[in-house]
Amino acid sequence: MPNGKDRNNFIKPVVMIGALTFIVCFAVCVFHIYDIRQSMEKEINEQLLVQLDIAGEILTDDIVNTESVVSAVAAELGESGKGSLTEYQIYRILNKYKAIDDFQAVAYIKEDHTIYFDDEWKRDASDMIREPLYEIEEKQIYLTDDFWGDNRDYLLLFLVPVMNNGERNGFVVGLKECSRILDGDAFSYLKKAGDLIITDEKGTILDCNFINFKDQSEKYDTIYDYMEKVWGADADKISELDGLISDIEQRDGTVQCKNKSRDRFFYSFSSPEVFPKLRIVSMYTENIYTGVENTIIFGSIAACMVMMVSMIIFSVIVFKHNSSASQLITQLAFEDEITGGKNLNFFKEYAAEMLAKYPGIPFMIHRFDISNFRYINEAYGHVRADQLLKIIIEEARAVFYSKELCVRMDADQFALLARNTQDLEERFFTFTDKVNTRALDIGIRYPVKLKRGVYQIKNKETDISLMIDKANMARKTLIGEEKECVAVYSDLLANDMRKADRIESEMETALFNREFKMYIQPKWDILEDKLYGGEALVRWMKEDGNMIYPSDFVPVFEKNGFIEQLDLYMLESACKMIRDQIDEGKPAYPISVNQSRMLLNDPMYINRITEMLNRYQIPKGYIELEITETVFFTEREKMISILNELKEVEVQLSMDDFGSGYSSLNMLKDFPFDVLKIDKEFFSESITSESSKWILRMIIEMAEGLGIRVICEGVETKEQVEMLRKLGCRYVQGYYYSKPIPAENYVESFCGEIA
Ligand code: C2E
Ligand code: CA
Ligand code: CA
Numbered sequence: 226m227p228n229g230k231d232r233n234n235f236i237k238p239v240v241m242i243g244a245l246t247f248i249v250c251f252a253v254c255v256f257h258i259y260d261i262r263q264s265m266e267k268e269i270n271e272q273l274l275v276q277l278d279i280a281g282e283i284l285t286d287d288i289v290n291t292e293s294v295v296s297a298v299a300a301e302l303g304e305s306g307k308g309s310l311t312e313y314q315i316y317r318i319l320n321k322y323k324a325i326d327d328f329q330a331v332a333y334i335k336e337d338h339t340i341y342f343d344d345e346w347k348r349d350a351s352d353m354i355r356e357p358l359y360e361i362e363e364k365q366i367y368l369t370d371d372f373w374g375d376n377r378d379y380l381l382l383f384l385v386p387v388m389n390n391g392e393r394n395g396f397v398v399g400l401k402e403c404s405r406i407l408d409g410d411a412f413s414y415l416k417k418a419g420d421l422i423i424t425d426e427k428g429t430i431l432d433c434n435f436i437n438f439k440d441q442s443e444k445y446d447t448i449y450d451y452m453e454k455v456w457g458a459d460a461d462k463i464s465e466l467d468g469l470i471s472d473i474e475q476r477d478g479t480v481q482c483k484n485k486s487r488d489r490f491f492y493s494f495s496s497p498e499v500f501p502k503l504r505i506v507s508m509y510t511e512n513i514y515t516g517v518e519n520t521i522i523f524g525s526i527a528a529c530m531v532m533m534v535s536m537i538i539f540s541v542i543v544f545k546h547n548s549s550a551s552q553l554i555t556q557l558a559f560e561d562e563i564t565g566g567k568n569l570n571f572f573k574e575y576a577a578e579m580l581a582k583y584p585g586i587p588f589m590i591h592r593f594d595i596s597n598f599r600y601i602n603e604a605y606g607h608v609r610a611d612q613l614l615k616i617i618i619e620e621a622r623a624v625f626y627s628k629e630l631c632v633r634m635d636a637d638q639f640a641l642l643a644r645n646t647q648d649l650e651e652r653f654f655t656f657t658d659k660v661n662t663r664a665l666d667i668g669i670r671y672p673v674k675l676k677r678g679v680y681q682i683k684n685k686e687t688d689i690s691l692m693i694d695k696a697n698m699a700r701k702t703l704i705g706e707e708k709e710c711v712a713v714y715s716d717l718l719a720n721d722m723r724k725a726d727r728i729e730s731e732m733e734t735a736l737f738n739r740e741f742k743m744y745i746q747p748k749w750d751i752l753e754d755k756l757y758g759g760e761a762l763v764r765w766m767k768e769d770g771n772m773i774y775p776s777d778f779v780p781v782f783e784k785n786g787f788i789e790q791l792d793l794y795m796l797e798s799a800c801k802m803i804r805d806q807i808d809e810g811k812p813a814y815p816i817s818v819n820q821s822r823m824l825l826n827d828p829m830y831i832n833r834i835t836e837m838l839n840r841y842q843i844p845k846g847y848i849e850l851e852i853t854e855t856v857f858f859t860e861r862e863k864m865i866s867i868l869n870e871l872k873e874v875e876v877q878l879s880m881d882d883f884g885s886g887y888s889s890l891n892m893l894k895d896f897p898f899d900v901l902k903i904d905k906e907f908f909s910e911s912i913t914s915e916s917s918k919w920i921l922r923m924i925i926e927m928a929e930g931l932g933i934r935v936i937c938e939g940v941e942t943k944e945q946v947e948m949l950r951k952l953g954c955r956y957v958q959g960y961y962y963s964k965p966i967p968a969e970n971y972v973e974s975f976c977g978e979i980a
Pocket of ligand 3: 881
């Protein structure tokens with residue numbers, strides 16, 4: 226059924242919106258991460274440079290501080306007498322100052338190259354201090370790895386000449402180990418960021434935080450070596466760093482590198498102002514950012530996920546809401562509120578599905594309604610009437626097979642898809658029976674009669690609506706009081722229906738254009754062998770000259786009510802003719818006109834007749850009303866009183882077609898008829914058998930006894946006339962005397978001048 230399709234229709238946009246949201250979120254995330262990465266890089270690089278600068282400044286302070294301590298040593302040694310200081314005094318001064326700064330050693334070198342150490346020993350310094358240093362005039366910082374002559378420790382030498390009365394008197398040297406430069410707190414931030422290395426302007430590693438420098442220095446003599454071996458840097462990046470480090474003018478900077486496995490790394494460097502030969506280099510990998518970035522990325526992904534989950538939850542809520550809404554819509558679209566069963570929409574889809582699925586099964590469509598449902602509604606109320614509709618659906622469910630389906634279409638109209646099995650009629654009978662039993666249970670005593678049109682579905686037919694219409698067409702032929710409850714659709718019937726439709730569409734204009742003509746069939750008094758009167762019979766003369774007989778259109782008019790207008794028109798035509806005859810001084814004879822049941826039900830009927838008879842001043846007894854016997858089967862009392870009223874208007878009343886239905890002579894006793902018209906069917910069929918003749922004689926005698934005239938219609942032969950005469954029948958009507966003829970012809974041929 227259609228639900229699946231609807232759901233698909235719904236899922237598609239939801240999935241698309243979901244995917245789109247995801248793509249947008251993802252793109253925003255990626256852009257956001259990229260942006261963050263860029264600014265993080267910038268931020269961290271700047272931060273590192275700041276830290277490097279701070280480290281450089283601290284180093285500068287340190288150097289300046291050390292210098293001043295060494296200068297203080299030199300000053301004290303110079304002031305205290307022209308080289309006349311005792312060894313003991315020299316050691317005391319050196320010791321005093323050594324404690325101020327963390328020197329490895331403080332020493333005084335005299336002009337004679339004797340060197341005095343703070344730890345109170347002396348020796349010849351020629352192998353320690355190179356020649357030109359003895360000549361220094363100003364304080365100086367000097368970097369060496371060879372002070373102790375073992376090429377091991379890099380040392381910073383702070384050299385300050387000792388001046389005595391303007392005379393140079395040797396110099397003081399403060400020794401500081403390069404390997405302790407990075408020990409200070411000033412470098413803690415940088416140490417955390419990555420590898421921290423102190424080099425000279427040639428890139429020689431003086432101190433570093435990544436290894437035990439003293440043991441491993443051989444492995445990586447220079448920072449370039451280290452960069453290549455440990456970081457896997459490209460040659461051009463190494464030479465770039467070389468250029469930067471050896472350029473003393475270049476105070477700081479950052480270089481971005483890629484190693485052989487394409488990972489990024491960076492280095493930043495800075496140098497102390499007072500001794501730019503010292504270079505502080507910080508090397509770090511991308512991870513320094515990604516650590517922070519990862520948090521942000523994780524945050525972004527988490528945000529994205531939260532959004533996605535929210536979106537999914539939202540979609541699910543919307544979907545659930547929507548599917549319950551669509552369920553409701555489906556319910557409204559396919560279910561019938563009153564019976565709780567399915568409705569016509571569902572029926573059509575279901576029937577189409579069954580026909581397609583089981584082409585071998587002969588299916589039928591039945592279209593039925595409840596006879597006189599309006600009456601049930603009025604007499605038992607809407608609630609019970611609705612209950613009855615529900616019962617029908619429930620019982621149909623119980624009685625009809627699988628693949629069969631019965632639904633209420635509208636009001637009391639039902640459609641049934643049934644399999645054309647041999648027991649179908651029997652099943653329908655059982656169904657009706659059960660419905661009636663249950664109707665009785667709820668207090669509906671009025672018999673539930675189901676009037677049904679049937680359509681046998683032909684192969685390859687697909688239009689269910691059309692099939693239902695065809696079944697309905699058949700059902701409509703049952704309208705009226707027929708005892709028959711089922712009609713089967715046939716092409717002939719369809720043809721009739723089409724004809725009826727055409728008749729209906731043309732009838733009003735036809736009446737207006739006076740296409741309905743009054744024909745008259747004479748009635749004969751066989752006793753006196755002379756005209757007794759005539760019956761007005763309608764003919765429809767079409768514009769094209771074709772004549773249509775009442776059997777083709779009267780039943781249609783009886784159904785649609787137009788017969789009332791036609792009957793009155795015919796009555797007026799008869800009145801006019803009689804009036805003309807009288808006015809022209811010609812002999813006038815009674816004329817009978819046919820009156821339909823509908824007319825009798827019109828509350829204005831009596832008034833209309835009275836008005837018409839008065840208008841044409843019709844003498845008493847000249848108009849006879851023929852009313853067919855079936856009219857009197859129902860609402861007997863009402864009909865009796867109408868006939869009595871008509872009698873007062875002084876018209877003749879005749880019972881038409883006596884013997885064609887369930888006629889009863891009893892009726893003659895109760896109804897004030899003047900004439901009994903014995904039906905031509907009865908007469909022609911009965912004429913041969915003696916017993917029928919006897920019955921006819923009895924009827925005639927009895928009627929005459931009640932003062933009712935008897936007229937036999939459909940008399941075609943002389944033999945019939947003779948026989949009727951013998952049976953005591955005085956009046957006859959039939960082709961033997963004349964067919965119905967145009968009123969003018971009747972007047973001309975039968976109503977001669979008054980003798
Ligand atoms: P009905 O009232 O029984 O009319 C008698 C029908 O029998 C007429 O058919 C007439 O032509 C036909 N008939 C007369 N003599 C013979 C005969 O010897 N042999 C045979 N086989 N038939 C004969 P018609 O004129 O075709 O009328 C048919 C029916 O149409 C009438 O039956 C009547 O029920 C109805 N009808 C005709 N005109 C009117 C009308 O103005 N109003 C109403 N309500 N019904 C009308
Ligand atoms: Ca008649
Ligand atoms: Ca008749």
